[in-house]
Amino acid sequence: MNDAKLKRWDKKGKPYPYIHQKRTLDSKDEELRRSVAQKLAETPKSERLNPANVPDSVYDIPCVMTEFKVPSLEKRREMRKDFELNVRAAFLKHLAKTKFNELRAAGISLKQIKGMRHGYTPNGFNTHHMVPIHGGGTNDFSNLILIRRVPYHDDLHNKVINPQIRGIKEGESVMIKIPKTDAGVFVPHERFLALQKDAQRKAAEKRKQKKAKQQKNKAKPATTLKDKKMLSLLKQNKGR
Numbered sequence: 001m002n003d004a005k006l007k008r009w010d011k012k013g014k015p016y017p018y019i020h021q022k023r024t025l026d027s028k029d030e031e032l033r034r035s036v037a038q039k040l041a042e043t044p045k046s047e048r049l050n051p052a053n054v055p056d057s058v059y060d061i062p063c064v065m066t067e068f069k070v071p072s073l074e075k076r077r078e079m080r081k082d083f084e085l086n087v088r089a090a091f092l093k094h095l096a097k098t099k100f101n102e103l104r105a106a107g108i109s110l111k112q113i114k115g116m117r118h119g120y121t122p123n124g125f126n127t128h129h130m131v132p133i134h135g136g137g138t139n140d141f142s143n144l145i146l147i148r149r150v151p152y153h154d155d156l157h158n159k160v161i162n163p164q165i166r167g168i169k170e171g172e173s174v175m176i177k178i179p180k181t182d183a184g185v186f187v188p189h190e191r192f193l194a195l196q197k198d199a200q201r202k203a204a205e206k207r208k209q210k211k212a213k214q215q216k217n218k219a220k221p222a223t224t225l226k227d228k229k230m231l232s233l234l235k236q237n238k239g240r
Contacts, residue, residue, distance in 0.1 A: 036162070037134055040162060040165055040167070040168065041168060042167075045167035048163070048164060048167055048174075049163035049164045049166070051175065051177045054177040058155070058160055059152055059186075060189045061186070063180075064180045065176070065177055066131055066175070067136070067175055068131070068165055068174050068178070069136040070134060070135065070136070070168055070169065071133075076133055079133045083129075083133070087144075088127050089119030091144050092116045092119055093116065093119055094141060095116060096117045099185050102185040103116070103185055105191065107191060108122045109122075125147065126148075126149045126153045127144055127146055128147045130143050130144070130179065130180050130181075131178055135161075135165070142182065145183060146184065146185050147185075148188070152186060
């Protein structure tokens with residue numbers, strides 16, 4: 001595949017391959033992640049959101065009571081490095097191979113799926129740890145889901161998970177509600193409804209065309225055995 005076709009341009013006008021596992025761990029993304037973790041740790045526990053006030057589902061993803069335990073910084077770095085260098089690309093390749101229909105339903109183009117077969121992340125999407133690495137989550141495929149970044153991925157963190165872990169520090173543990181699914185690919189409900197409506201429209205059009213064809217055939221005079229013989233004779237005599 002031509003890598004040039006899979007490149008996008010950053011704000012400085014320089015091209016870079018949109019493939020997460022090739023980014024270094026001291027990138028802006030990693031700095032932002034550490035900044036968020038530090039801010040959460042410094043926030044008073046009194047401001048922590050009670051899991052009882054978290055809905056039973058978010059964007060139709062069930063919220064499950066789960067232990068959130070912060071591993072050591074060394075452990076988190078090790079897990080993150082393995083994810084960046086190996087797991088993310090392997091997961092994307094796995095989805096491209098096994099979840100084609102779901103990827104298309106989620107709005108991912110054929111070109112982007114082709115890129116996923118090479119480990120590239122579709123623009124605007126994120127490989128999300130349902131139980132974050134910061135909370136003891138693993139890199140197992142069962143803990144990962146490909147989800148559109150805005151608003152879905154951001155809301156899962158900023159409105160659901162992060163408010164429940166305010167003030168948590170390394171080694172501490174708390175039970176929180178975490179959105180979990182085994183889908184592998186997140187298809188928004190409104191997207192599903194739109195696809196369902198489109199499928200129903202196409203089915204109705206197909207039935208209409210079939211009915212029109214039947215009526216047209218019914219209006220034609222039936223070809224008799226005599227007519228068939230005449231046509232056969234004309235064909236043999238080249239129309240004479």
